Amino acid sequence: MIVFKSFLRVLNKNKAPVILxxxxxxxxxxxxxxxxxxxDVFTSSRPDxxxxxxxxxxxxxxxxxxxxxKRAEIIKLSDNESIDDAxxxxxxxxxxxxPLGFRDDIINGNKPSLEVKSTGDYQASLAQMMVNKFLxxxxxxxxxxxxxxxxxxxxxxxxxxxxNVEITSKLDVDSLSRMATYFNFMNYTMxxxxxxxxxxxxxxxxxxxxxxxxxxxSMSYRRVNMYLLLSNLVFALVFWLVCMILSFxxxxxILFSLHGVMYIVNSFIFTIVxxxxxxxxxxxxxxxNAVNGIVNLIALGSSFLCGAFVPVEFMPKSVVNLSRVFPxxxxxxxxxxxxxxxxxxxxxxxxxxxNIIFMLAFVVLFVILINVVSWKKRRFA
Amino acid sequence: xxxxxxxxxxxxxxKSVRAVNDISFDVYEGEIVGLLGPNGSGKSTTINSIxxxxxxxxxxxxxxxxxxxxxxxxxxxNIGVVFQDVAVFDELSVLExxxxxxxLYIKDKSVRKEYVEDAINLVGLLDFKKFYPKQLSGGLxxxxxxxxxxxxKPKLIFLDEPTVAVDPQSRNNILDGILKLRSEGATIIYxxxxxxxxxxxxxxxxxxxxxxxxxxxxxxxxxELANIEEKVSVHISELSxxxxxxxxxxxxxxxxxxxxxxxxxIYKKGEDNLVKLMxxxxxxxxxYDKIFSERPxxxxxxxxxxxxxxxx
Ligand SMILES: Nc1ncnc2c1ncn2[C@@H]1O[C@H](COP(=O)(O)OP(=O)(O)O)[C@@H](O)[C@H]1O
Ligand SMILES: [Mg+2]
Numbered sequence: 001m002i003v004f005k006s007f008l009r010v011l012n013k014n015k016a017p018v019i020l021x022x023x024x025x026x027x028x029x030x031x032x033x034x035x036x037x038x039x040d041v042f043t044s045s046r047p048d049x050x051x052x053x054x055x056x057x058x059x060x061x062x063x064x065x066x067x068x069x070k071r072a073e074i075i076k077l078s079d080n081e082s083i084d085d086a087x088x089x090x091x092x093x094x095x096x097x098x099p100l101g102f103r104d105d106i107i108n109g110n111k112p113s114l115e116v117k118s119t120g121d122y123q124a125s126l127a128q129m130m131v132n133k134f135l136x137x138x139x140x141x142x143x144x145x146x147x148x149x150x151x152x153x154x155x156x157x158x159x160x161x162x163x164n165v166e167i168t169s170k171l172d173v174d175s176l177s178r179m180a181t182y183f184n185f186m187n188y189t190m191x192x193x194x195x196x197x198x199x200x201x202x203x204x205x206x207x208x209x210x211x212x213x214x215x216x217x218s219m220s221y222r223r224v225n226m227y228l229l230l231s232n233l234v235f236a237l238v239f240w241l242v243c244m245i246l247s248f249x250x251x252x253x254i255l256f257s258l259h260g261v262m263y264i265v266n267s268f269i270f271t272i273v274x275x276x277x278x279x280x281x282x283x284x285x286x287x288x289n290a291v292n293g294i295v296n297l298i299a300l301g302s303s304f305l306c307g308a309f310v311p312v313e314f315m316p317k318s319v320v321n322l323s324r325v326f327p328x329x330x331x332x333x334x335x336x337x338x339x340x341x342x343x344x345x346x347x348x349x350x351x352x353x354x355n356i357i358f359m360l361a362f363v364v365l366f367v368i369l370i371n372v373v374s375w376k377k378r379r380f381a
Numbered sequence: 382x383x384x385x386x387x388x389x390x391x392x393x394x395x396k397s398v399r400a401v402n403d404i405s406f407d408v409y410e411g412e413i414v415g416l417l418g419p420n421g422s423g424k425s426t427t428i429n430s431i432x433x434x435x436x437x438x439x440x441x442x443x444x445x446x447x448x449x450x451x452x453x454x455x456x457x458x459n460i461g462v463v464f465q466d467v468a469v470f471d472e473l474s475v476l477e478x479x480x481x482x483x484x485l486y487i488k489d490k491s492v493r494k495e496y497v498e499d500a501i502n503l504v505g506l507l508d509f510k511k512f513y514p515k516q517l518s519g520g521l522x523x524x525x526x527x528x529x530x531x532x533x534k535p536k537l538i539f540l541d542e543p544t545v546a547v548d549p550q551s552r553n554n555i556l557d558g559i560l561k562l563r564s565e566g567a568t569i570i571y572x573x574x575x576x577x578x579x580x581x582x583x584x585x586x587x588x589x590x591x592x593x594x595x596x597x598x599x600x601x602x603x604x605e606l607a608n609i610e611e612k613v614s615v616h617i618s619e620l621s622x623x624x625x626x627x628x629x630x631x632x633x634x635x636x637x638x639x640x641x642x643x644x645x646x647i648y649k650k651g652e653d654n655l656v657k658l659m660x661x662x663x664x665x666x667x668x669y670d671k672i673f674s675e676r677p678x679x680x681x682x683x684x685x686x687x688x689x690x691x692x693x
Contacts, residue, residue, distance in 0.1 A: 002484030006473065013472035209468030212434060213529070215451070217485030218458035224485070 003227035004234075010201050011235065021193030022242060028185050029250040047093040047123035048073045050083065055102040063152050064134055067159060068096070071130050087119055087313070094118050094127035106151070109142045120311025120336070122177030128340035175254040180339040182251060183263045186243055187308040187328050190270060191299035194239050195278040198232055199291045202282020211377065225374070232275060240271040258344035262352060263335065270331040273359050276366035277327075283373045302326040307336075327362040330355035382409040384446070385537055385568045386431065391440035393423075393430050400426040401437070402592040408570060413563055415583035416572040417679065419691055423592040424572040425465050428539050432462060444537065458486055461535030461567075465542045467526045469514050475525055476501070476510045479532050486533035500532035503558050520551025527555060531562065538562060538569045544578065556582060576679035576691055588683060595686050600679070607677040607685050609635070611654050615644040615662070616670040624665060631661060 049072040055061045068074070075092050077083065086092040097115040105112040114131065118124035137158050138151075145151040204210070205228055215221050244264060248255055255264065277298070285291050303309055305323040312320050312332075323329045334355040341348050386408040393401040401423045408414050416424045429435045431442050433451045442449040444456055469478045479497045487493040501507055504524035514522060527543055540559065544552045559582060563569055573579060579586050580600050587597040596603055610633075620639055628644075629637045633651035637644070648654045655674045662669060683691040 002481060006470070006477065006481040006484075009477055010470060010472040204470050204472060207468070209464060209466045210470065212464055213462065213468045213482060214485060215434060216432060216457055216460065216462050217482070218454045219485050220452070220454060 003224055004231045007201065007205075007228065007231040007235075010204050011197065014197055014200050017196050018193055018239070021189050022246070025185065025189045025243065025246060026250075029182055029246060046071070046073050047127040048075045048091065049127050050075045050077065050086065050092045050095045051098065052083075052095065053098045054100045055098045059103050059148050060106050060138070060152060060155070061098060061103040063155060064098070064102075067134055067155075068127075068130060072127055083117065087117060090119060090121075092119075093121060093123040096127075096131065103148075106138055106142065107148055112138070118311070118313045120307075120313055122174050122339075125177055125340045129342045132340065133342055175251065176259055176339045179247075179251055179254065179260065179263050180335045182247055183267055183335045184308045184332050186267055187270070187306065187331055188299055188303040189243065190239075190274045191277070191302065191328070192295065194236060194271070194274050195281065195299065196292070196295040198235065198275065198278035199281040199285070199295060200288055202228075202232075202279060203286055203288055203291055206283055206374075206377070207286060208377070229279075232279065236271055236275045240268060243267070259338055259341065262338045262341075262344060262349070266331060266334045266338070266352065266356070269356050269359050270327070273327045273331070273362050273366075276363050276370065280366050280370050280373070283370050283377070302328040305329075306332045308332055311336075327359050330358040330362075382411075384408070385410050385412075385444065386570070387441075387443040388427075388431060389441050391427065391430055391437060391442065393426050393435060393437040400592050401430065403439070404589075404592075404594045405440075406587055406594065406597065408568060410568055411563070411566065412585060413559070413569040413571060413583045415579035415586040416570065416589060417574065417576060417579050417586055417691075418572075418589035419574055422574075422589040424589060425541050426592075427589070428462075428541050428570065428572060432460070432539065458533075459536040461531040461533065461538045463527045463530035463538070463540045463543050465545070465572075467514075467522055469522075469525055469529060471514050473513070474510065475506055475512050475514075475517075475528075478514070478525060479528050482529040483532040496532050496534060499534075500528040503531075503561060504528045505554050505558075518548070518551075519546055520548045523547050524551060524554060524558075527558065534565075536567060538567050540569065540571050542573055543571075544573065544575065574691065576683075580679065586679070588679070588686070590683075590687050596682065603679060603682050604677050607681040608649065609647055609677040609681055609685075610650045611648045612675045612677060612681070613646045613648070613655055613658055613672065614675070615646070615658070615672045616642065617644050617667060618642070618670075620644060620667070624667065627665075628658075628661070631657065 049068055051065060051068065051074060053061070053065065057065070072094075075086070077086060081091070083092070083095055087095065095117040097117075099113060099115070102112050102114070104110075112135065114135075116128070116131070118128065134155075137155055141151055141154045145154060205214075214224055217224070244267070247264075254260060281291060281294060285294065302323070305315070305319060306312070306326050306328040307315065307323075308328065312323070315323075334352045337351050337355075338344075384407050388407070389405045390403050391401055391405070392399070392403050404427065406414075416427065418424050426435065430437045430440075431444070431449065433442070433449050433453075444453075445459065447453060447456055449456065470481065473481060476497065479500050480493065483493050483497055483500070487496060501510060504527055506521065506524055506528065509517065509521060512521075514525065517525060523543060523545075527540070530540075531538055543559075544555055547555065556578065559569060559571065571579070571582060583600070585597065585599055586603060588595050588603070596606055617639075625637055625639055625644075628634065628646060633648045633654060634646055635649040636647040638647075639645075646654075646658060655672070659672065680691045683689070
C-alpha cells in the first residue's frame with residue numbers, strides 16, 4: 001500500500017502535464033466536432049474521384065468504372081495539374097489506379113489489386129467504402145459464374161437493388177471520420193501525456209540511489225516492482241477511461257456501435273503499448289530532462305510520421321515505410337481501417353486484428369527489454 | 382560479546398581496480414566501529430559488499446550469524462543503511478519520504494507513524510516536516526537522508542560518510558543522533574575520512590588504505606602505532622639554524638621542523654617535555670607567541686603507516 005500511496009503522491013506532484021494533455025484533447029475534440037458539423041450534406045455525399053485506368057475499358061473493368069461514376073463525381077485533371085496537387089487542394093478526394101490485368105484477375109478468380117490515394121477525409125472514406133463494396137460483391141460471385149457476361153449481370157443486379165439507397169448515410173461516414181480523427185489524436189495524447197507522466201514517476205522510483213535503498217528494505221524487490229506495475233496499470237486505465245468518457249461527451253452515442261467498440265478496443269490495446277513504452281523509458285533513463293526530450297520526440301515524431309495529424313496519404317512512401325517501426329502506425333492504421341469499414345464482421349476486421357497482434361508484439365518486446373534493463377540494474381556493479 | 386558482523390577475506394574487484402583487498406574484521410553488538418580512510422580507500426565498496434548490494438570476488442560475510450545474501454529479508458529487517466549519496470524523492474515531503482522508506486519495513490500504520498515521528502525528532506527536522514528536499518539546505522538534506530535510513534529502528538546501522546559537506550550545526554546534530562541510537566542499543570558502522578569524528582564517536586577504529594586494513598583498534602591503541610608521544614608547536618618569528626641544531630640535541634627529541642613561523646618538536650617519549658622546552662627557550666632569550674602540546678592524532682598514525690597524510 002505504501003508503494004501505491006507514494007506513487008500517487010509522486011504522481012500528484014507531476015499532475016500538470018496530465019491536465020494539460022487532457023485539456024488539449026478536449027479542445028482538439030471540440031474544434032474537430034464543430035468544424036465538421038458545418039460540412040454541406042449534398043456535396044459530401046458524392047465524393048470527387050479520379051480514375052486512372054491502365055486496364056482495358058470493357059468488361060468487368062468498365063462495370064466497375066460505371067459503378068463508381070454513378071455514385072461519385074468523376075473528376076478530370078486540368079492540363080498541368082498533378083494528382084498530388086489535386087489531392088492537396090481537395091479538388092479530388094480519392095484517386096483509383098486500375099492496373100493492367102485488373103479484369104483478367106477477376107475473371108480468373110484471383111484477388112484483384114487496386115492502388116488508391118486519398119485525402120483521408122470522410123468523402124474519401126465514402127469512396128473507399130464504394131470500392132470495398134464492389135470488390136466484396138465481386139469476390140462473393142468469383143468462382144460461381146461461367147463467363148464474364150454472367151458475372152456482370154450478377155453484379156449489376158446486386159447493385160440495382162440498392163441504387164436508391166444511400167450506401168452509408170451521411171451521418172455515419174461523418175461520425176466515423178470524426179471518431180477516427182479523435183482516436184488518431186489520442187495517439188499523441190497517450191504518448192505525450194501518459195507516457196511522459198509514467199516515465200517521469202518511474203525515474204524517481206528507479207533512481208539508482210533510491211533503488212539501492214529499496215533493495216535494502218525487508219519487502220522483496222520483486223514485490224515493490226509488482227506494486228509499482230499495478231500502480232502504473234491503474235493510472236493508465238484511469239487515463240484511458242478519461243479519454244473514453246471525453247469521447248462519449250464529444251462524439252455522443254455513435255460510439256455505441258460496432259465501429260465505436262472497435263475504436264475503443266483499439267485504443268485500449270494502444271494504452272497497454274503506451275504503458276510498456278513508459279516503463280521502458282522510466283527504467284532506462286534516469287535524467288528527468290532527458291525523459292522530457294525523448295518523450296516529446298517520440299510523441300511528436302511518431303504522431304506526425306504515422307499520420308495522427310496528417311493522413312499518411314500525404315506522406316512519401318519511404319516515410320510511411322519508416323513509420324512501421326512505431327507501434328503508433330498500427331494503431332492509427334486500424335483507426336483508418338475502421339473508418340472505411342462498411343460492415344464490421346470477422347472478415348473485415350482481419351487487418352485490424354493483424355494490427356493488434358503487431359501492437360501486442362511490441363508489448364512483448366518492450367516487456368522483455370524492461371526486464372533486461374532492470375535485471376542489469378539490480379546489482380550495482 | 383555477540384558478533385553482529387563477521388567479514389572474512391573480503392575481496393572486491395571492479396573491472397580493473399581491486400577496490401577491497403582481502404580484509405577481515407568483526408563487529409560486536411553495541412559497538413560503534415569507524416571505518417577511516419581517505420577517499421577511494423574502499424570504504425563504500427566494503428559496506429556495499431557487506432550488504433550484498435555488490436557481488437564480490439572472494440570472501441564471506443555473516444550478519445547476525447547468517448551468510449548474507451540479497452534475499453535475506455528477515456535480516457534486512459534489522460539493518461538500516463544511510464548511503465553516501467542522498468537518496469530521497471524530490472516529489473515527496475520530509476515526512477512522506479521517511480514514511481515511504483519506513484513503509485518498506487513496517488506495515489502497521491500506527492507503529493509506523495510513531496517511528497516516523499521518532500526519526501524526525503532524532504534528526505531535528507520537526508520544523509521542516511512539510512518541506513520538500515529542494516527546499517532543504519545541504520545539512521538538513523543529509524539529516525533527512527539519515528532519518529530515511531534509520532526510521533524503522535534497526536539493530537544494525539551503516540552510515541557511509543553521513544557528514545560530508547555538512548555545516549557544523551548539522552554535524553553536531555548528526556553525531557549526537559548517532560550516539561543516541563547507540564544508547565538505544567544499535568550497533569553502528571560508521572565510515573568517514575574525518576579523523577576527528579571517529580575519535581569522538583567510535584569505540585573501535587579500522588583504518589583503510591588502498592583497499593586494505595592497515596590498522597585497527599581503539600583510538601589509544603592506534604596512537605601507540607604513531608611512535609610519537611608528544612608534539613609541541615611553538616610560534617616563533619625568527620630562529621637561527623644554530624638554535625635548531627641545539628633543540629635537536631635536547632633529551633627525548635625525535636624530530637624538529639621549522640617553517641619560518643612555527644617550530645614543531647616531536648618527542649618519542651618522556652615527561653615534562655613542554656616545560657623543558659620552555660626553559661630552554663627562555664634561557665636562550667628566544668621570544669615566542671604561543672606554545673602548545675598535542676597528543677598524536679590519527680593523522681600521525683596514518684602518516685607513520687603510509688607515509689602520506691590522511692587529509693586530502
Ligand atoms: N562502480 C565502480 N566501478 C569501478 N571502480 C569503482 C566503482 N566504485 C568505486 N570504484 C573504485 O574503487 C575504489 C574504492 O572506492 P570507494 O569504495 O568508493 O572508496 P571510498 O568510499 O573509501 O571513498 C576507488 O578506487 C574507486 O575509484
Ligand atoms: Mg565512499
